[in-house]
Amino acid sequence: MTQAQTLSKNQQIVLDIIEKANSPLKAYSILFNVQKKGINAPQQIYRALDKLIEMGKIHKIESKNAFVACRSSDCEISKATAFSICENCEMVDEISDTKLSKYLSSFSDKKGTKFKRFNLEFFGLCKKCK
Amino acid sequence: MTQAQTLSKNQQIVLDIIEKANSPLKAYSILFNVQKKGINAPQQIYRALDKLIEMGKIHKIESKNAFVACRSSDCEISKATAFSICENCEMVDEISDTKLSKYLSSFSDKKGTKFKRFNLEFFGLCKKCK
Protein backbone atom coordinates (compact mmCIF):
# COMPACT_ATOMS: atom_id res chain seq x y z
CA MET A 1 0.00 0.00 0.00
CA THR A 2 1.86 3.09 -1.18
CA GLN A 3 1.09 6.38 0.47
CA ALA A 4 -0.30 8.97 -1.93
CA GLN A 5 2.51 11.44 -2.31
CA THR A 6 1.87 15.11 -2.00
CA LEU A 7 4.09 17.19 -4.15
CA SER A 8 5.91 20.32 -3.13
CA LYS A 9 5.31 23.55 -5.01
CA ASN A 10 8.26 23.22 -7.38
CA GLN A 11 7.67 19.52 -7.94
CA GLN A 12 4.07 20.24 -8.91
CA ILE A 13 5.05 23.05 -11.30
CA VAL A 14 7.60 20.87 -13.03
CA LEU A 15 5.32 17.86 -13.21
CA ASP A 16 2.47 19.94 -14.68
CA ILE A 17 4.67 21.14 -17.50
CA ILE A 18 5.97 17.68 -18.28
CA GLU A 19 2.48 16.19 -18.24
CA LYS A 20 1.14 18.83 -20.59
CA ALA A 21 3.93 18.28 -23.09
CA ASN A 22 3.44 15.66 -25.75
CA SER A 23 7.13 15.03 -26.17
CA PRO A 24 10.11 14.76 -23.84
CA LEU A 25 11.24 18.00 -22.25
CA LYS A 26 14.79 19.00 -21.46
CA ALA A 27 15.69 20.46 -18.10
CA TYR A 28 16.60 23.86 -19.45
CA SER A 29 13.52 24.12 -21.57
CA ILE A 30 11.48 23.45 -18.44
CA LEU A 31 13.49 26.14 -16.71
CA PHE A 32 12.76 28.71 -19.40
CA ASN A 33 9.08 27.84 -19.15
CA VAL A 34 8.82 28.41 -15.43
CA GLN A 35 10.81 31.57 -14.96
CA LYS A 36 7.56 33.52 -14.82
CA LYS A 37 6.63 31.37 -11.83
CA GLY A 38 9.66 32.48 -9.89
CA ILE A 39 11.95 29.53 -10.53
CA ASN A 40 15.27 30.93 -11.63
CA ALA A 41 17.96 28.32 -11.31
CA PRO A 42 18.75 24.93 -12.85
CA GLN A 43 19.14 23.43 -9.38
CA GLN A 44 15.50 23.98 -8.65
CA ILE A 45 14.53 22.11 -11.79
CA TYR A 46 16.98 19.27 -11.28
CA ARG A 47 15.92 18.80 -7.68
CA ALA A 48 12.29 18.55 -8.66
CA LEU A 49 13.14 16.18 -11.50
CA ASP A 50 15.12 13.92 -9.16
CA LYS A 51 12.23 13.63 -6.73
CA LEU A 52 9.66 13.07 -9.47
CA ILE A 53 11.81 10.27 -10.85
CA GLU A 54 12.12 8.71 -7.39
CA MET A 55 8.36 8.81 -7.05
CA GLY A 56 7.92 7.25 -10.48
CA LYS A 57 5.95 10.24 -11.78
CA ILE A 58 8.36 10.85 -14.63
CA HIS A 59 11.13 9.01 -16.47
CA LYS A 60 14.35 10.17 -17.99
CA ILE A 61 14.99 9.27 -21.61
CA GLU A 62 18.69 8.64 -21.28
CA SER A 63 19.57 8.87 -24.94
CA LYS A 64 18.02 12.31 -25.13
CA ASN A 65 18.60 13.81 -21.69
CA ALA A 66 14.93 14.57 -21.58
CA PHE A 67 12.00 13.80 -19.33
CA VAL A 68 8.52 12.39 -19.89
CA ALA A 69 5.55 11.81 -17.65
CA CYS A 70 4.89 8.21 -16.71
CA ARG A 71 1.84 6.83 -18.52
CA SER A 72 2.23 3.27 -17.41
CA SER A 73 1.22 1.22 -14.44
CA ASP A 74 3.70 -1.54 -15.23
CA CYS A 75 6.85 0.28 -14.41
CA GLU A 76 6.26 0.67 -10.64
CA ILE A 77 8.63 3.37 -9.48
CA SER A 78 10.72 3.14 -12.63
CA LYS A 79 12.11 -0.31 -12.04
CA ALA A 80 11.15 -1.46 -15.49
CA THR A 81 10.92 1.13 -18.23
CA ALA A 82 10.70 0.80 -22.00
CA PHE A 83 10.25 3.44 -24.66
CA SER A 84 9.91 3.73 -28.40
CA ILE A 85 11.69 6.71 -29.84
CA CYS A 86 11.21 8.11 -33.31
CA GLU A 87 14.53 8.89 -34.92
CA ASN A 88 12.95 11.51 -37.11
CA CYS A 89 10.52 13.57 -35.06
CA GLU A 90 11.88 12.71 -31.61
CA MET A 91 8.50 11.50 -30.41
CA VAL A 92 8.65 9.13 -27.45
CA ASP A 93 6.05 6.62 -26.33
CA GLU A 94 6.20 4.61 -23.17
CA ILE A 95 5.82 0.92 -23.93
CA SER A 96 3.52 -0.85 -21.55
CA ASP A 97 3.74 -4.52 -22.38
CA THR A 98 3.27 -7.00 -19.59
CA LYS A 99 4.98 -9.85 -21.40
CA LEU A 100 8.03 -7.76 -22.24
CA SER A 101 8.16 -6.38 -18.76
CA LYS A 102 7.93 -9.81 -17.15
CA TYR A 103 10.51 -11.25 -19.51
CA LEU A 104 13.03 -8.55 -18.74
CA SER A 105 12.30 -8.34 -15.03
CA SER A 106 13.06 -12.00 -14.65
CA PHE A 107 16.03 -11.99 -17.00
CA SER A 108 19.31 -13.19 -15.59
CA ASP A 109 22.69 -13.14 -17.24
CA LYS A 110 24.96 -16.11 -17.91
CA LYS A 111 26.28 -16.08 -14.36
CA GLY A 112 22.72 -16.22 -13.10
CA THR A 113 22.72 -12.64 -11.89
CA LYS A 114 19.35 -10.98 -11.68
CA PHE A 115 18.87 -7.26 -11.88
CA LYS A 116 16.93 -4.74 -9.87
CA ARG A 117 16.01 -2.46 -12.68
CA PHE A 118 16.22 -1.96 -16.40
CA ASN A 119 15.68 0.69 -19.03
CA LEU A 120 15.04 -0.19 -22.66
CA GLU A 121 15.00 2.26 -25.55
CA PHE A 122 13.80 1.23 -29.00
CA PHE A 123 14.57 3.39 -32.03
CA GLY A 124 12.76 3.55 -35.33
CA LEU A 125 10.24 5.65 -37.18
CA CYS A 126 6.86 6.46 -35.74
CA LYS A 127 3.64 6.01 -37.71
CA LYS A 128 3.58 9.63 -38.88
CA CYS A 129 7.16 9.65 -40.04
CA LYS A 130 6.99 6.44 -42.03
CA MET B 1 30.66 -9.19 -46.48
CA THR B 2 31.75 -6.13 -44.58
CA GLN B 3 34.97 -4.43 -45.57
CA ALA B 4 37.58 -4.43 -42.85
CA GLN B 5 37.77 -0.84 -41.73
CA THR B 6 41.05 0.89 -41.35
CA LEU B 7 41.12 3.40 -38.60
CA SER B 8 42.57 6.87 -38.76
CA LYS B 9 45.29 7.91 -36.35
CA ASN B 10 42.99 9.54 -33.81
CA GLN B 11 40.39 6.81 -34.08
CA GLN B 12 43.05 4.21 -33.34
CA ILE B 13 44.42 6.11 -30.38
CA VAL B 14 40.97 6.50 -28.86
CA LEU B 15 39.98 2.91 -29.53
CA ASP B 16 43.21 1.60 -27.97
CA ILE B 17 42.51 3.45 -24.76
CA ILE B 18 38.92 2.28 -24.57
CA GLU B 19 39.90 -1.32 -25.26
CA LYS B 20 42.56 -1.29 -22.56
CA ALA B 21 40.17 0.07 -19.97
CA ASN B 22 38.13 -2.39 -17.95
CA SER B 23 35.35 0.04 -17.31
CA PRO B 24 33.54 2.68 -19.34
CA LEU B 25 35.54 5.78 -20.12
CA LYS B 26 34.23 9.30 -20.32
CA ALA B 27 35.15 11.55 -23.19
CA TYR B 28 37.13 14.00 -21.10
CA SER B 29 39.01 11.29 -19.28
CA ILE B 30 40.05 9.94 -22.67
CA LEU B 31 41.10 13.46 -23.59
CA PHE B 32 43.30 13.83 -20.53
CA ASN B 33 44.89 10.47 -21.32
CA VAL B 34 45.90 11.37 -24.84
CA GLN B 35 47.20 14.88 -24.44
CA LYS B 36 50.72 13.49 -24.50
CA LYS B 37 49.93 12.12 -27.94
CA GLY B 38 49.13 15.55 -29.30
CA ILE B 39 45.37 15.47 -29.05
CA ASN B 40 44.31 18.67 -27.35
CA ALA B 41 40.64 19.32 -27.95
CA PRO B 42 37.33 17.65 -27.09
CA GLN B 43 36.28 17.81 -30.74
CA GLN B 44 39.02 15.43 -31.68
CA ILE B 45 37.80 12.91 -29.13
CA TYR B 46 34.13 13.28 -29.96
CA ARG B 47 34.80 12.91 -33.67
CA ALA B 48 36.70 9.72 -33.13
CA LEU B 49 34.04 8.41 -30.76
CA ASP B 50 31.29 9.11 -33.30
CA LYS B 51 33.07 7.17 -36.01
CA LEU B 52 33.93 4.28 -33.72
CA ILE B 53 30.28 4.03 -32.72
CA GLU B 54 29.22 4.06 -36.39
CA MET B 55 31.64 1.24 -37.06
CA GLY B 56 30.34 -0.71 -34.09
CA LYS B 57 33.76 -0.79 -32.41
CA ILE B 58 32.48 0.89 -29.28
CA HIS B 59 29.16 1.59 -27.60
CA LYS B 60 27.92 4.49 -25.56
CA ILE B 61 26.46 3.71 -22.14
CA GLU B 62 23.73 6.31 -22.23
CA SER B 63 23.00 6.37 -18.53
CA LYS B 64 26.63 7.14 -17.80
CA ASN B 65 27.79 9.19 -20.77
CA ALA B 66 30.64 6.79 -21.10
CA PHE B 67 32.09 4.52 -23.73
CA VAL B 68 33.05 0.85 -23.82
CA ALA B 69 34.64 -1.38 -26.43
CA CYS B 70 32.33 -3.82 -28.14
CA ARG B 71 32.92 -7.37 -26.94
CA SER B 72 30.01 -8.95 -28.70
CA SER B 73 29.33 -10.35 -32.11
CA ASP B 74 25.57 -10.21 -31.63
CA CYS B 75 25.15 -6.50 -31.78
CA GLU B 76 26.21 -5.97 -35.42
CA ILE B 77 26.95 -2.26 -35.78
CA SER B 78 25.16 -1.46 -32.55
CA LYS B 79 21.68 -2.30 -33.68
CA ALA B 80 21.04 -4.42 -30.63
CA THR B 81 22.92 -3.60 -27.46
CA ALA B 82 22.44 -4.72 -23.89
CA PHE B 83 24.51 -4.05 -20.80
CA SER B 84 24.59 -4.89 -17.14
CA ILE B 85 25.67 -2.02 -14.95
CA CYS B 86 26.73 -2.26 -11.33
CA GLU B 87 25.13 0.48 -9.28
CA ASN B 88 27.93 0.33 -6.78
CA CYS B 89 31.24 0.04 -8.62
CA GLU B 90 30.07 1.31 -12.00
CA MET B 91 31.31 -1.81 -13.74
CA VAL B 92 29.68 -2.50 -17.09
CA ASP B 93 29.41 -5.79 -18.94
CA GLU B 94 28.06 -6.21 -22.42
CA ILE B 95 25.35 -8.85 -22.44
CA SER B 96 25.62 -11.21 -25.34
CA ASP B 97 22.55 -13.38 -25.26
CA THR B 98 21.15 -14.67 -28.52
CA LYS B 99 17.72 -15.37 -27.14
CA LEU B 100 17.36 -11.94 -25.61
CA SER B 101 18.71 -10.30 -28.72
CA LYS B 102 16.32 -12.17 -31.00
CA TYR B 103 13.38 -11.51 -28.73
CA LEU B 104 14.01 -7.78 -28.69
CA SER B 105 14.99 -7.47 -32.34
CA SER B 106 11.69 -8.97 -33.37
CA PHE B 107 9.65 -7.13 -30.79
CA SER B 108 6.82 -5.00 -32.08
CA ASP B 109 4.62 -2.64 -30.11
CA LYS B 110 0.84 -2.79 -29.84
CA LYS B 111 0.39 -1.00 -33.15
CA GLY B 112 2.60 -3.62 -34.76
CA THR B 113 5.51 -1.26 -35.24
CA LYS B 114 8.93 -2.87 -35.42
CA PHE B 115 12.10 -1.08 -34.56
CA LYS B 116 15.48 -0.70 -36.20
CA ARG B 117 17.53 -0.64 -33.10
CA PHE B 118 17.42 -0.93 -29.33
CA ASN B 119 19.56 -0.31 -26.31
CA LEU B 120 18.93 -2.05 -23.01
CA GLU B 121 20.58 -1.22 -19.70
CA PHE B 122 20.17 -3.45 -16.66
CA PHE B 123 21.09 -2.19 -13.21
CA GLY B 124 22.00 -4.16 -10.12
CA LEU B 125 25.00 -5.26 -8.13
CA CYS B 126 27.87 -7.14 -9.71
CA LYS B 127 29.32 -10.31 -8.20
CA LYS B 128 32.07 -8.44 -6.36
CA CYS B 129 29.74 -5.86 -4.86
CA LYS B 130 27.15 -8.30 -3.57
Next chain:
DNA sequence: TAACAAATGTTATATTATAACACTTTGTTA
Protein backbone atom coordinates in the same frame (compact mmCIF):
# COMPACT_ATOMS: atom_id res chain seq x y z
C1' DT C 1 6.72 23.89 20.55
C1' DA C 2 11.30 22.02 20.04
C1' DA C 3 13.74 19.28 16.97
C1' DC C 4 14.39 17.37 12.75
C1' DA C 5 13.68 16.46 7.81
C1' DA C 6 12.53 18.20 3.41
C1' DA C 7 12.35 21.80 0.29
C1' DT C 8 13.78 26.33 -1.34
C1' DG C 9 16.66 30.18 -3.24
C1' DT C 10 20.98 31.50 -4.79
C1' DT C 11 25.74 31.90 -6.61
C1' DA C 12 29.20 29.57 -8.60
C1' DT C 13 31.23 26.04 -11.21
C1' DA C 14 31.88 21.40 -13.20
C1' DT C 15 30.92 18.33 -16.95
C1' DT C 16 29.43 17.00 -21.47
C1' DA C 17 29.02 18.24 -26.27
C1' DT C 18 28.87 20.95 -30.62
C1' DA C 19 29.73 24.97 -34.04
C1' DA C 20 32.59 26.89 -37.26
C1' DC C 21 36.56 27.45 -40.02
C1' DA C 22 41.08 26.68 -42.04
C1' DC C 23 44.02 23.18 -43.40
C1' DT C 24 45.97 18.36 -44.54
C1' DT C 25 45.79 13.69 -45.87
C1' DT C 26 43.83 9.95 -48.34
C1' DG C 27 41.31 7.80 -51.88
C1' DT C 28 39.17 7.86 -56.51
C1' DT C 29 38.85 8.46 -61.24
C1' DA C 30 39.56 10.75 -65.57
Next chain:
DNA sequence: TAACAAAGTGTTATAATATAACATTTGTTA
Protein backbone atom coordinates in the same frame (compact mmCIF):
# COMPACT_ATOMS: atom_id res chain seq x y z
C1' DT D 1 49.53 11.18 -62.49
C1' DA D 2 46.81 15.39 -62.11
C1' DA D 3 42.62 16.84 -60.39
C1' DC D 4 39.07 16.46 -57.47
C1' DA D 5 36.28 14.78 -53.64
C1' DA D 6 35.87 12.79 -49.21
C1' DA D 7 37.51 12.07 -44.81
C1' DG D 8 40.24 13.48 -41.21
C1' DT D 9 42.81 17.01 -38.37
C1' DG D 10 43.77 21.11 -35.44
C1' DT D 11 42.00 24.95 -33.21
C1' DT D 12 39.19 28.51 -30.86
C1' DA D 13 35.04 29.43 -29.02
C1' DT D 14 30.76 28.45 -26.98
C1' DA D 15 26.47 25.81 -26.04
C1' DA D 16 24.06 22.52 -23.26
C1' DT D 17 23.68 19.59 -19.30
C1' DA D 18 24.38 18.96 -14.42
C1' DT D 19 26.13 19.45 -9.60
C1' DA D 20 28.39 21.72 -5.28
C1' DA D 21 27.81 24.37 -1.44
C1' DC D 22 25.55 27.21 1.79
C1' DA D 23 22.03 30.01 3.99
C1' DT D 24 17.13 30.09 4.77
C1' DT D 25 12.32 28.53 5.01
C1' DT D 26 8.64 25.27 5.40
C1' DG D 27 6.54 21.11 6.96
C1' DT D 28 6.26 17.07 10.17
C1' DT D 29 6.31 14.70 14.36
C1' DA D 30 7.59 13.68 19.05
